[in-house]
Amino acid sequence: MTDPLKRIAILGSTGSIGTQTLEVIRNQKDTFSVEVLTSFNNAALLAKQVREFSPNVVVIGDESKLDMLRRELSSLPVKIFAGEEALSQVVQMNEIDIVLTALVGYAGLKPTLSAIRAGKHIALANKETLVVAGELVTGLARKHSVNIYPVDSEHSAIFQCMAGEWNNPIEKIYLTASGGPFRGKDRNFLSSVKKEQALKHPNWDMGAKITVDSATLMNKGLEMIEARWLFGLRPEQIDVIVHPQSIVHSLVQYEDGSLKAQMGLPDMKLPIQYALGYPKRLKNSFTRFDFLKYPSLTFEKADTDTFRNLVLATEALQKGGNLPCIINAANEVAVEAFLKDQTGFLQMSDIIEYCMMKIPWMEHPTYDDYVETDRETRKLAASRLSSFRPVSVT
Ligand code: NDP
Ligand code: MG
Secondary structure, eight states, rough: OOOOOEEEEEETTTTTHHHHHHHHHHHHTTEEEEEEEEEEHHHHHHHHHHHHHHOOOEEEEEEGHHHHHHHHTTTTTEEEEEHHHHHHTTOOOTTOOOEOOOOGGGHHHHHHHHHTTOOOEEOOHHHHHHHHHHHHHHHHHHHHTTTEOSSSSSHHHHHHHHHTTTOEEEEEEEEEOOOOOTTOOOOOHHHHHHHHHOOOOOOOOOOHHHHHHHHHHHHHHHHHHHHHHHHHGGGGGEEEETTHHHHHHHHEEEEOOOEEEOOOOOOOOHHHHHHHTOOOOOOOOOOOGGGGGGOOOBBBOOOTOTTTHHHHHEEEEHHHTTTTHHHHHHHHHHHHHHHHTSTTTTTTHHHHHHHHSSSSSOOSOOHHHHHHHHHHHHHHHHHHHHHHSSSOOO
């Protein structure tokens, strides 16, 4: 007897992870069906995806695009909604088995909580959700017997290394980091880099926000916090090692000192497919690893004197409470400003550190406290940002 189709909702289907998820599903039509697709304002690509994958429901974030999308899809039996609230409602539909969260930033938190409350399993790409409110999200998932399958390649690697070891305690994990486009550069060099340079990642092709996060090493900091909640680890059990080739995706060290690693070409389709297909490994035709093309795999210490975001994120990991929410909000504001040429590369850490010092710390925040912390931090980061801008002299 064949298994029933797993019914998938993809939040952020027009982005880097979203489109790669649809590539996976395109080649696994006997295993998955698409129930929900969503985008923020890319109506044209969303409409194209609807024609190919025939979901029952789509949501577009930008309400001004709703009429256009309805006209475009008027001949199809798809339900079309718009706005932030709609996202949190559609994830609760009976017809969904797994919600893959591929939207970017804090916007992922509310719909993820809503999906968990409705008992939907989560394939989590949107790491910011666990950074902001990891304790709340994982606690709710336990309460509703919901599994959170990691999509992030490092966390997928750890999860794959844990398979068959569920009763063996982890001593520590190593998250590998490519080092990004500015590995080996000094602060003098970084003081004048522009977004065009930061957006050229050596190994991965990703959305703009995470690509800048990779260049500043904030991405690795966020991933340490993500790992803490996904795998129930103490901060001191989580380490980072720079591995420029991005072939070893991360490692787990067990109590006998044995290290298990998961390896493969840098291709997000593999962790996406593992998260959706778990516990099965589905046959595919992704490019296979060739040892002769990688004669050496190297490892080095992260340069935390130059890339201060990693130090700031480690502090947030250790102190917990609402501090990770503060660094996430300040970082989102700083990255957005950097992408608009409104701040420099090094100033991004200054803005984050300033917010960490100024926003009051809370040890046990509630959901409302996170919302308030996010709002207050964004306000403070924006005002700090404007104080950095050169004042034009008339
Ligand atoms: P992209 O920017 O490429 O895509 C983001 C998607 O979310 C788009 O569909 C976008 O719609 C939608 N979106 C953006 N903002 C909102 C919002 N406020 N409300 C609703 N929808 C929104 O991002 P990525 O795919 O690169 O990253 C997605 C998440 O996955 C991030 O959290 C990232 O950290 C994580 N991740 C990504 C990896 C990668 O390889 N890309 C690897 C590991 C993790 P629209 O197209 O209309 O703007
Ligand atoms: Mg990653």
